[in-house]
Amino acid sequence: MDILMILFTLFGGITLSAQSAVNGTFSRKAGTFETTLLTFLTGSMFLAILILFFGQGNLLAILEVPKWQLSAVFLGVLFLLFIVTAVPRIGVIATNITVIIGQLVIGVVIDNFGWFNSLVIPLDWKRSVALLFMIIALYFIYKGNKRSNEETNSQHF
Amino acid sequence: MRYLSYILALLAGAALSLEGAIYGELGKTIGQLETSFYNFFMGSIIIGLLWLFFGKGELSYTVEAPKWTLLGGVLGVLYLTSIVISVPFVGVGITMVAVIIGQLVMSMIIEHYGWLGSKRSRINKEKIFAVISMIIALILVN
Structure with missing residues (x-):
């Protein structure tokens, strides 16, 4: 069962990079704000159907939860806006690796301080070395991207 | 412009982590599918407003x-x-x-x-x- 779940999650990662590629392509003709709007609109339509059939929670409780929990939606919008802006300029893989690094760094920070009621996991030497490897990865992806761009350009001319 | 794109992608990742941590809490109260729905529904309203004021592209391209x-x-x-x-x-x-x-x-x-x-x-x-x-x-x- 666990192996099945891990494969399922791998598929989740695949859909995320496919999304950034698809949105990047659409935004070249339609524009950044338009692409983000379309993604959110079709996503809510799809989820509305899913909730009707499989929703077991209580959507109305949204009126009672602390307001800071609702503020995350602004982050969701910013995330998509930034992705749609970056993909046509630096490509799918550079965008995805950079996103992952931002994600892990903030993840480590949240764990360290235990923000938002999360488990406190201090920044130890292992995690510091991990941060170092992320910086190395970012350096390689920047260089590798520059090199394959130069190769593509020299083939054209 | 290239550097700016890398910075935007870093910020996007940071936003995703913060979002995940906050929505984890919200999910405990209202349910996970409901949390995703809230994100996409409210997101549509916010980006709809932004698009009205700042959108310079062509939404009508959607049909073609x-x-x-x-x-x-x-x-x-x-x-x-x-x-x-x-x-x-x-x-x-x-x-x-x-x-x-x-x-x-x-x-x-x-x-x-x-x-x-x-x-x-x-x-x-x-x-x-x-x-x-x-x-x-x-x-x-x-």
């Missing part, structure tokens, strides 16, 4: 565009739902590692072949080193 380019929203929902389903079974740590590995390998393949309309960009030594460094970092974080 090849249909597969309209799948971004559905793919986003699949991503969110697969995470919500697997976290209770294998935990957040393994879930994130699996997601990230799927994301890395898939974006490399997409770009290598120039699929989904992306600019074709071959896999080279540097990119493979980058992925190896990421995998080491992932092992160390967990």
